Amino acid sequence: MSLGDVLAGLFTRDRGRKARLRGDxxxxxGRFGEAAKAYAAAAEAGDAEAAHALGRAYEAGEGVITxxxxxxxxxxxxxxAGHAGAQARLAALLVTGAPAPAGLERRPPSIAKLFPGGGGLAPDHEDARRYAGMAAEAGSIDGAATLGFVLASGLGGPADPAGAATWYRKAAEAGHVEAALGLGTLLAGGHLGAPDHGAARQWFEKAAAAGNPTAFMSIGALHLYGLGCPIDLEEAAHWLTRAAERxxxxxxxxxGQLLVEGFGVGKDLVAAERLLRRAALRGDADAMxxxxxxxxxxxxxxIDEEEAARWYRAAAEKGHSGARARLDQIGKVRRGEPRETAPPPPRTLEERAAAGEVAAQAELGVAFATGNGRTSDAAAAVSWWQRAAEAGHTQSMINLGRFLxxxxxxxxxxxxxxxxxERALSAGDTAAAVALGEYWAWFAEPRDLARARDHLAVAAATGDERARGLLGELDARTG
Incomplete structure (x- = not known):
């Protein structure tokens, strides 16, 4: 290389640096359009920091079209060019990709010119793993978190839970919220050996301290089922409340169901109905x-049978078999058809369950599982859920499936x-899709992440926030 070439390179780099500083x-x-133009000039001059800044501008729509x-x-x-931050962001984008704007191919050339990089971004898990690894090795915390997710999920290569835990831990110890969630999930799910709910809770609590609603839900579940801690329905209700508020x-x-029965919280039918309505409006068939x-x-x-029928009908239309049966019973009463001759319904939950009331069997299973008003007994919970599941109660099928x-x-x-x-899902209960997604992602041997995503997407499409959160863990850990 001649002296002239060296000097020309120095001049170009200096020009790029000055343009980037103008962009900054x-x-x-707040002059984002001017900033984008300056960053583009600097990036064309070879300034990697400016290219990264311009990439962020295209993500945020600052001075350019998103x-x-x-x-x-x-x-x-x-x-x-070796920029660790850009490596981390690129990896995160390549994990999920992005669809093209609707109808872009039909828009006039003048509009198409606004999308010089093309309309969409195809996922590329191999490149995502490669760039995340480069970023993590260079010390990027976001890169470490993304690499943990990629390794845990088996994207772009074999799954490596131990390697995922190493990178998750590094990022989580530096305060990365999603990495803390990821590490907690690995520990609670038994992906690093025997499930360690106590250690998982510590990481969930770190994420919860940052206000993460998925962490609130995870901690609530630990208290609800006595995983790594004694069953404490009041504490479970506290965390569930925080998650529900978000x-x-x-x-x-x-x-809402706890408030109906007064388990762990004071009985409050007004608050229960308000919560159940909010969940129902998000497509939750069980809430309906x-x-x-x-x-x-x-x-x-x-009793308001008109309102009851309206909600049973909404749930039945989503395939909820129990709601369909209850709606049919209301129809019989309205047509004047006699009910089955039987003594008045028993009053206690145990009596109702023993008499064959499916809803009571399901509730009694939950009561034994959580210790609500009786000694916690997982085997008894399984027994009652089995009876309810055989009668077509989809939530009992799901609960029983999770315990199995x-x-x-x-x-x-x-x-x-x-x-x-799968039987519950075929009956239209999308909560089963969440459970199946969790199974294929974390418990199946071998895991099947494509199948996990398919199931979680079904639930997410109905507004299920947990499914959306799990999809985020699987597909969009961006930090």
Whole structure:
């Protein structure tokens, strides 16, 4: 290389640095369009920091039209020049990809020119793993978190839970919220040996301290089922409340059901109905069925069969078999058809369950599982859920499936668990899709992440917040 070439390179780099500094000043002043132009000039001059900044601008739509494809193109330019931050961002984008804007191919050329990188970004898990590894090795905390997710999920290569835990831990110890969740999930799910719910809780609590609603839900579940700690329904209700306040539909439903019965919280039918309605509006079929139960039984209030039928019908339309049966019973009464000749319904939960009332069998199973008003007994919970499941109660199928997956109160039997969950899903209960997604992602041997995503996507499409959170853990750990 001649002296002239060296001097020309120095001049170009200096020009790029000055353009980037102008871009930084413009961005700080809120002049995003001016900043983007300066960053583009600097990036073309070879400034990797400017290319990374321009990638962020395309992600955020600051001075340019939001476009993940263009963002990835500029991040890649910086990443290939060794920029660790760009490597981490590029890896995160490549994990999920992004669809093209609707109808872009039909738009006039003048509009198409606004998307120089193309309309969409295809996922590339191998490159995601490669760039995440480069970023993590260079010390990027975001890169370490993304690499942990990629290794845990088996994206772009074989799954490596131990390696995932190493990188998750590094990022989590530096305060990365999603990494703390990921590490807690690995520990609680038994991916690093025997499940360690105590250690998992410590990481969930770190994420919860940052306000993460998935962490609130996870801690609530630990208290609800006595995993790594004594069953404490008041504490479970506390965490479920925090998750529900942040829009978690599953937490809303569980908390609403606790308020109906007064388990762990004071009985409050008004608050229970409000929570169940919020969950139902997010597509939760079990919440719809619970609203039907609330109005059909009265629970100390006037029975409203019209309202009960409305919610049972909504749940039945989503395939909830129990709601369909209850709706049919209301129809018989309205047509004047006699009920089955039988003595008045028993009053206690145990009596109702023993008399064959499916809803009571399901509730009694939950009571034994959680220790609500009686000694916690997983085997008894399994027995009652089995009876309710045989009668077509989908939530009992799901509960029983979860216990069979983990071997709680019954010998572990993944084949039987999957069959039950698929039966519940076929009946239209999308909560089963969440359980199946968790199974294929974390418990199956071998894991099947594609199948896990398919199931979680089904539930997420109905508004299930837990499914969305799990999809986020699987597909979009961006930090």
């Amino acid at each position: 000043a413009a961005r700080a002043a 476009n993940p494809a263009d963002a990835a193109a500029w991040h890649r330019r910086a990443a290939d 829009g978690n539909a599953q937490a809303m439903r569980h908390l 069925a619970s609203l039907g139960d609330l109005h059909s039984r009265g629970n100390g209030r006037p 997956i983990r071997g709680l109160g019954v010998e572990r039997d993944h084949g039987r668990a999957v069959a039950l969950l």
